[in-house]
Amino acid sequence: MRENSRSQQAVGFLLGLVDEETAARVRARTGLPGPEAPDASVRRLQRAWTWSRLLPASVALWILENDDPTLNAVVWQHLEMDAGLRRAVVRGIPFGPGRTEPVRVDPLLIGQEPEVPARYVREGLVGCLRAVSSMNEGRAAASMVLTRADWDTVAAADDEAPLPGYARWALSVRPDCPPAVRAGFGSHAKFTHRIRQAGVLAGPAPFALSYDPAVGVLEVLAMGHVLFPRRMPEAEDALRPLVREHLGESEEAWAVLAQLMETFHGTAPELIVTAGAIA
Template sequence: MRYSDTDRQAVGFLLGLADEDTGERIRARTGLPRRERPRASRARIDRIWNWKPLPASVVIWVLEQDDPELNALAWRFVGPDLALRRALARGVPFGPGRTKALPVRPVHQQQEPDVPESYVRHGLVGALREAASMASARAAGSMVLTRDDWETVGAAHDELPLPGYARWVLSVRPDCPPALRGRFGSHPKFTHRLRQAGVLDGPARYATTHAPASQVLEVLSMGHVLFPARVRDAEDALRPLVRDHLGGREEAWAVLVQLIGTFHGTAPELVTTAGAIA
């Protein structure tokens, strides 16, 4: 049986969550290869940035690796996001505890968004307080880049709440500290905005709620390269489902392989459906 590369890697990721004996038997039956080696994954990563936009938090997990090559790939994906474009152009590190600027390609340095005039006139907090529209708030918010900037913004907000536009654009930033986001507001509209922006509380959420399953699982199959410190959370979220609904049943895995290429639901829905059909 022939499969697309996406389907092969997606099923391979799920097989990696089963026991070793099951993986060997299913690979022998279906002709699927062993899990891809890191070097091969890295050579294939470029393609994922040509899909429909990934959730914003997934991009941040990638940037947390502070890998200049991955950052160069991510540059094409962040599009009109002024804050991330500015951070990438300046080599701002995202990994925990890192402060040293990263190497940046000259062409990306030259494409940094213009510094907003309001920031020049009023400084960081002043520009955020002056924001009277979404456009001006996005421009001012694009200057919030480092952990020190976020601490400054948090202190200013605690002293006097920031205007709604400023809180909105900062709260939907995937790199906004969760504690500060909580102080910005808890209205249902905020939750809706976060969902629209693709802000997630972790890889487990991505693995279990996003679709289509084949694309999500392929991204996770490259997690050992894209976000190795976080991919285990996704594996832990899906492993019980794989064992309960597929286990060592070859017929269930065969059904999953047949379904995955055209299945539009989430990974848990795919696994449970395959198990039920079998």
């Protein structure tokens, strides 16, 4: 099966939020193809990740939560700025909730672990974090936090005596930093702005509602049932009411949506409302 265009994928995702009869009627009216085969999602992901502004860091975490060696190898290529996630992948650390068994590592990644900080070897995790005096040192120290037990250690150390600011910053922008640990680091406006800039999101709902352009966001969500199935209901529940209210069973509104999709620069909610209003 050939791969659909990105706009076809994007509209197709939204069609999945209405009943099958309506979706079939809209496809007949607009000429949109049916859903792609699942294996097309991995190939599409390779291209989508070139839009570095579009794909927030949390997308990588949602994919890693599958603990799938093949997907891990794909994601690993795009983690140049996160030595911690790279280290976890090549060590076979599981990310899925409740999982403890090591994940098989793709043979191509064996031996590719980032360098271990010398201070970590000498002083351990907490000592390495407490010695941080720059952002580079913060990133290096934070890259050694790999397991849930490590995050517990970080939280306990920060409770005992606050970690240096750069260490807190480097830890907080890790997408796998537990929300409770991140909340302990601070909540002022500058802090939350840094988190947002790093692409750390509470879940797919903020991604679906506030990122742009809509075509890119919706194309990624169209791959979601393969790449991050556990997280998909959050995005679908966020967009479903808008789709039903502004597009619903209106073939004209769906036709306008398909025409606007590729060139619309706003968010998905803005696109949905605009298409409905024009129709």
